[in-house]
Amino acid sequence: MPAKLTKAVIPAAGLGTRFLPATKAMPKEMLPVVDKPAIQYVVEEAVAAGLTDILMITGRNKAALENHFDRVGELEATLLKKGDVARLRKVNYATDLADVHYVRQGDPKGLGHAVLRAKMHVGNEPFAVLLGDDIIDERDVLLSRMIEVQAERDCTVIALLEVDPSQTEMYGIATVEATDEADVVQITGLVEKPTAGTAPSNLAIIGRYVLRPEIFDILEVTEPGKGGEIQLTDALQVLAANPGIAGGVYGVVFRGRRYDTGDRLDYIKAIIQLAVDRDDLGEALRPWLRDFVSKME
Numbered sequence: 405m406p407a408k409l410t411k412a413v414i415p416a417a418g419l420g421t422r423f424l425p426a427t428k429a430m431p432k433e434m435l436p437v438v439d440k441p442a443i444q445y446v447v448e449e450a451v452a453a454g455l456t457d458i459l460m461i462t463g464r465n466k467a468a469l470e471n472h473f474d475r476v477g478e479l480e481a482t483l484l485k486k487g488d489v490a491r492l493r494k495v496n497y498a499t500d501l502a503d504v505h506y507v508r509q510g511d512p513k514g515l516g517h518a519v520l521r522a523k524m525h526v527g528n529e530p531f532a533v534l535l536g537d538d539i540i541d542e543r544d545v546l547l548s549r550m551i552e553v554q555a556e557r558d559c560t561v562i563a564l565l566e567v568d569p570s571q572t573e574m575y576g577i578a579t580v581e582a583t584d585e586a587d588v589v590q591i592t593g594l595v596e597k598p599t600a601g602t603a604p605s606n607l608a609i610i611g612r613y614v615l616r617p618e619i620f621d622i623l624e625v626t627e628p629g630k631g632g633e634i635q636l637t638d639a640l641q642v643l644a645a646n647p648g649i650a651g652g653v654y655g656v657v658f659r660g661r662r663y664d665t666g667d668r669l670d671y672i673k674a675i676i677q678l679a680v681d682r683d684d685l686g687e688a689l690r691p692w693l694r695d696f697v698s699k700m701e
């Protein structure tokens with residue numbers, strides 16, 4: 405039986421330049437999506453899949469991340485004194501969620517380099533990687549299915565999503581073959597952000613991976629690729645092309661709701677999509693939104 409997965413790695417060292425000036429003094433992972441910072445959705449997703457040992461790969465300017473997942477005595481005392489139990493519970497929820505560890509990336513050499521920084525913490529066991537720009541709707545299943553496939557096949561698993569062909573140049577793209585399971589494909593090739601018109605498919609990598617520790621050895625010798633950065637996709641391509649090394653690479657094709665908070669337009673869409681479905685906000689937001697849209701037309 406393969407070891408049970410407990411560890412999740414969350415790269416969070418990016419500069420967030422697309423959101424300047426909001427991200428001048430605040431990490432982009434702390435931008436609120438409705439009323440929670442984007443990063444909290446990702447940690448909650450990992451915890452929901454049973455991963456309670458979280459390693460964040462951070463950098464300069466990321467102190468707010470550590471503060472968010474730590475106690476805040478003064479605020480707790482004030483809320484307690486007021487008897488505001490509901491808000492106190494919200495504040496403490498983020499603190500008690502998981503065991504969060506931090507390591508700095510140092511040089512910004514790309515996603516592959518960020519993941520390599522997790523080597524010491526992860527050791528010799530499979531682990532998950534969750535990218536903060538993607539939020540997966542908590543009502544839909546992805547990570548726990550990926551963990552299941554990893555255990556069944558003792559392989560590497562990545563999440564795939566069918567995207568519009570015009571968008572393939574924004575993602576890592578997979579070449580795949582069918583398996584005996586409808587939602588699982590075998591990956592025979594991967595290419596990071598192919599130039600327009602050259603993508604081998606429209607199956608894009610979204611930011612969820614369940615990796616085997618062999619990835620670290622490969623990342624150590626992976627040369628900078630697209631954008632001059634050490635790409636995780638390039639290291640995964642080595643495993644896909646050599647299934648003998650670590651059981652090959654499989655994709656779980658996700659058909660649920662995914663929200664992208666990586667750029668400004670998608671971020672706005674994500675907030676609206678999540679808010680209209682919320683019990684506390686949806687009822688008031690939906691009719692307002694309809695009215696707003698009809699007046700716009």
Ligand code: G1P
Pocket residue numbers: 515535537538574575576577596597608609610611635636637666
């Ligand atoms: C990263 C990966 C890419 C993947 C994407 C998903 O790119 O390198 O393969 O498709 O995340 O969000 P980034 O968006 O960080 O440039």
